[in-house]
Amino acid sequence: MVVATLRFMRFAKGHGTGNDFVILVDEDGSAGLSADLAAALCNRHTGIGADGVLRAVRTQALARVGEVPGIAETAHAPEWFMDYRNADGSIAEMCGNGIRVFARYLARRGLVRGNEIAFGTRAGFRTVKFGADGDVTVDMGAVSLLGPGRAVIGGTLHHGLRLSVGNPHLACLVQDRLDSFDLTSPPALDPAEFPDGANVELVRVTGPGSASMRVYERGSGETCSCGTGAVAAVAAVAHEAGLAEGSWRLTVPGGDLTVTLRATTAYLTGPAVIVAEGDLEPAWLQAAQAADASAAAD
Amino acid sequence: MVVATLRFMRFAKGHGTGNDFVILVDEDGSAGLSADLAAALCNRHTGIGADGVLRAVRTQALARVGEVPGIAETAHAPEWFMDYRNADGSIAEMCGNGIRVFARYLARRGLVRGNEIAFGTRAGFRTVKFGADGDVTVDMGAVSLLGPGRAVIGGTLHHGLRLSVGNPHLACLVQDRLDSFDLTSPPALDPAEFPDGANVELVRVTGPGSASMRVYERGSGETCSCGTGAVAAVAAVAHEAGLAEGSWRLTVPGGDLTVTLRATTAYLTGPAVIVAEGDLEPAWLQAAQAADASAAAD
Numbered sequence: 001m002v003v004a005t006l007r008f009m010r011f012a013k014g015h016g017t018g019n020d021f022v023i024l025v026d027e028d029g030s031a032g033l034s035a036d037l038a039a040a041l042c043n044r045h046t047g048i049g050a051d052g053v054l055r056a057v058r059t060q061a062l063a064r065v066g067e068v069p070g071i072a073e074t075a076h077a078p079e080w081f082m083d084y085r086n087a088d089g090s091i092a093e094m095c096g097n098g099i100r101v102f103a104r105y106l107a108r109r110g111l112v113r114g115n116e117i118a119f120g121t122r123a124g125f126r127t128v129k130f131g132a133d134g135d136v137t138v139d140m141g142a143v144s145l146l147g148p149g150r151a152v153i154g155g156t157l158h159h160g161l162r163l164s165v166g167n168p169h170l171a172c173l174v175q176d177r178l179d180s181f182d183l184t185s186p187p188a189l190d191p192a193e194f195p196d197g198a199n200v201e202l203v204r205v206t207g208p209g210s211a212s213m214r215v216y217e218r219g220s221g222e223t224c225s226c227g228t229g230a231v232a233a234v235a236a237v238a239h240e241a242g243l244a245e246g247s248w249r250l251t252v253p254g255g256d257l258t259v260t261l262r263a264t265t266a267y268l269t270g271p272a273v274i275v276a277e278g279d280l281e282p283a284w285l286q287a288a289q290a291a292d293a294s295a296a297a298d
Numbered sequence: 299m300v301v302a303t304l305r306f307m308r309f310a311k312g313h314g315t316g317n318d319f320v321i322l323v324d325e326d327g328s329a330g331l332s333a334d335l336a337a338a339l340c341n342r343h344t345g346i347g348a349d350g351v352l353r354a355v356r357t358q359a360l361a362r363v364g365e366v367p368g369i370a371e372t373a374h375a376p377e378w379f380m381d382y383r384n385a386d387g388s389i390a391e392m393c394g395n396g397i398r399v400f401a402r403y404l405a406r407r408g409l410v411r412g413n414e415i416a417f418g419t420r421a422g423f424r425t426v427k428f429g430a431d432g433d434v435t436v437d438m439g440a441v442s443l444l445g446p447g448r449a450v451i452g453g454t455l456h457h458g459l460r461l462s463v464g465n466p467h468l469a470c471l472v473q474d475r476l477d478s479f480d481l482t483s484p485p486a487l488d489p490a491e492f493p494d495g496a497n498v499e500l501v502r503v504t505g506p507g508s509a510s511m512r513v514y515e516r517g518s519g520e521t522c523s524c525g526t527g528a529v530a531a532v533a534a535v536a537h538e539a540g541l542a543e544g545s546w547r548l549t550v551p552g553g554d555l556t557v558t559l560r561a562t563t564a565y566l567t568g569p570a571v572i573v574a575e576g577d578l579e580p581a582w583l584q585a586a587q588a589a590d591a592s593a594a595a596d
Contacts, residue, residue, distance in 0.1 A: 011574065018343040045316035045522050045552060048574060049347040184482075224343050254343060273585075276309065276346060278576015287571075 009285060011041070012105050012277040013048060016097035016136075017270055018224025018254020022050045023105045029061040035089030040288040042087035047288075048280075051223065052095060054102045055083035056111070059120050071120055080106060081120035087220065093123035094166055096227015096268045100136040103128040104272040123166045135258075137269040140165060140227065143235045143261070149193045151200055154182030160200075161236045165228035165266070167218075168198040171236035178204055178214045183222040199226060203233040211237050212251040224254030231266045234259035307583060309339070310403050310575040311346060314395035314434075315568055316522025316552020320348045321403045327359040333387030338586040340385040345586075346578075349521065350393060352400045353381040354409070357418050369418055378404060379418035385518065391421035392464055394525015394566045398434040401426040402570040421464050433556075435567040438463060438526065441533045441559070447491045449498055452480030458498075459534045463526040463564070465516075466496040469534035476502055476512045481520040497524060501531040509535050510549040522552030529564045532557035 012023040022041045024033065038053045040046070059081045062068050071081060082102050084092050099119060106112045107130065118127045129137045149162035149170045160172030170189065174181070187200040197218045204212050215229040216222050234248045238261055247260040257270040310321040320339045322329065336351045338344070357379045360366050369379060380400050382390050397417060404410045405428065416425045427435045447460035447468045458470030468487065472479070485498040495516045502510045513527040514520050532546045536559055545558040555568040 011576075013346065015344050020343050020347075044342055044347055045318050045349075046313050046571070046573070048311065049318075049342055051343075273344070273582060274579045275344070275582045276576050276578045278309075278574050280574045281572045284571060284573045 009280045014101040014274040016100050016272045017252055019097035020050045021052055021054045021098055021101050022048050023054045025056045027058050029057045029065045034292050036292040037288055038085040039089035053085040054098050057081050078118040078120045094121045099138050100272040135269050136272040137267050140231050140266045140268050143266050151187040151189050153187045163232045165231045167228055169232035170198050171201040171232045173203050183216045199229050201229050201233040210249045225252040227268050230257045231259050307578045312399040312572040314398045314570045315550055317395035318348045319350050319352045319396050319399050320346050321352045323354045325356050327355045327363045332590050334590040335586055336383040337387035351383040352396050355379050376416040376418045392419045397436050398570040433567050434570040435565050438529050438564045438566050441564050449485040449487050451485045461530045463529045467530035468496050469499040469530045471501050481514050497527050499527050499531040508547045523550040525566050528555045529557055
């Protein structure tokens, strides 16, 4: 069986507060990144290793290949689309840390110019700004407060706030030190409250305008950082304080983020670091694709 | 403070049965790989991510810089030395999967030639052979059987065999399915039996000449594979069967290895895969080294 010719072999690895990504530039949308290849790339022992893959495709090319219907039909569609894949290869709409790293890398490669750039994502257009201090900010869109919710975490019932930041969250404000909680197994959620599951944040206010967070991501376990989780956590802190707007410094296990709430949207600001750039070994890629083709033939 | 100029930025990533490594070629031994930089490279979220670093240095150069005293004084010293670092940056003598990946990469780069090559390591010279089927074999040296030992694993006392494969092991032959054991926390060892701790192997004979293993590595937790652990596991199986020599197929979580026992040595055979090759981002490397210099100044 003939394995499809590889269209990309160049990759980069980057991270935002420890949320890490493999980045691929596939300008004409012809690379054919399968779920299995994305998962092989993200495998931390036999691949490059990452929380997800960020594939950059020109929006017009994506429209031509029909991969994301309707993507280029809007006037002023952004030049680049961020095709995000989870570590298991599944598709996700958006990733707040991912898009900041994505923007940094495209700028680094000279593929985008200017300080404020819009990108297409499956959750709609998202605008990213480069700060003078090296931080990158993304407009995360509106946060919806959905009422009280609860979860059993490490055998104890916790009450929190249900929120949507495009994806579902339960943010629980806690008084205890965050390292006293057990997040080795998934928090138990009420399916009536969360029919699709949710990311669960443990949030502790540490001072005026500052808080700390740990997060359990649906399907991934505890992670170093989660962009939508950071926004949900700060929105819960603001709600508790009776505030609708403001800026909070949020410490996550992988570093520090700033979340700024405005009436109609929320901004996520933080570091976006490129670690390395290189080429996938042809034999490795061929084996990953052969495994793929054989799985497809089954 | 002036940060030392970087002497290497090129890296590769490879693995042997899921035991993965960052590989650096530092021909003249001038790179100055600190423990902190090795740990930063191995960080799976903010670095490249690996179980360890394999630094290739020409033996003569290493002798010149005095890093490994006496290394080049032996007649017929190998051309290349493998400087192995654990994921936390600490030095280790040898790594059975690492040296197989190391040999593969040096051959791939054209830095070694031939089918059988000796390398210097802190545990002495080690000879590696390339198989026709793509597998790589390393002569692991002698295995010492040290008598009975025991460990509490997941609340249950297990009896096994103490062995040395350069480093200390407790190999426990078990009847139950390997996935029924809890290796999330370290097996409790008797300090009188293991003053320096040990790697612990759970080994199940699965047929004539075949066995399966899970391993808890001292200081690392459960891993996909461990070269010395594979040799220890097979030596324990052979001892139980009253055999001193022979060849066993051993399935580890990261794939399949073959261990061949001879009267005076043991051979470890298995895949050695290069995943990718690339360049560390200068800004990332500078930040890692600045953190280093600042820690050194403290």
